[in-house]
Amino acid sequence: MYKMINMGKVRLLNVLAEAALIIFSILLALYTNRWREDHAARQRVDRDLAAIRVELQENRAMIADVLPYQEHEVDNLGRFLARPDLERRVRGKNMFQVVKAYKDELGYHGVWNPHVTPSTLSDTAWKTAVANGDLQFMDPALVRSLT
Numbered sequence: 011m012y013k014m015i016n017m018g019k020v021r022l023l024n025v026l027a028e029a030a031l032i033i034f035s036i037l038l039a040l041y042t043n044r045w046r047e048d049h050a051a052r053q054r055v056d057r058d059l060a061a062i063r064v065e066l067q068e069n070r071a072m073i074a075d076v077l078p079y080q081e082h083e084v085d086n087l088g089r090f091l092a093r094p095d096l097e098r099r100v101r102g103k104n105m106f107q108v109v110k111a112y113k114d115e116l117g118y119h120g121v122w123n124p125h126v127t128p129s130t131l132s133d134t135a136w137k138t139a140v141a142n143g144d145l146q147f148m149d150p151a152l153v154r155s156l157t
Contacts, residue, residue: 051147073131090112
């Protein structure tokens with residue numbers, strides 16, 4: 011201890027400067043590491059949002075392809091169900107017998123429309139973002155609207 015007190019002003023300033031540089035370099039390394047992690051998280055979020063956007067567009071296109079066919083089918087069924095003599099025509103028959111007897115009127119063709127392929131909407135990109143833990147880096151309003 012006596013040596014440290016009596017080592018001289020120049021030596022004491024060198025030790026203090028060296029300590030300050032060490033502390034500064036540690037803080038700079040921590041800051042740089044944090045910045046790198048935040049930057050990587052932002053890139054993941056951007057990638058996730060781009061994948062979600064593409065997936066939503068594909069789902070929307072799929073629905074747009076199927077919707078006219080489904081609307082036509084609903085209209086056919088609605089017209090058939092609105093008939094005033096419906097009860098008399100379907101009494102004592104099960105659904106399959108009714109469809110077979112009135113297939114022209116119902117527009118029933120017996121097979122799935124070849125232009126409308128049955129498929130499911132995808133949510134893989136959303137599940138990936140949730141699994142990666144990237145939702146915490148997204149805007150809360152955006153997450154709320156996506157859920």
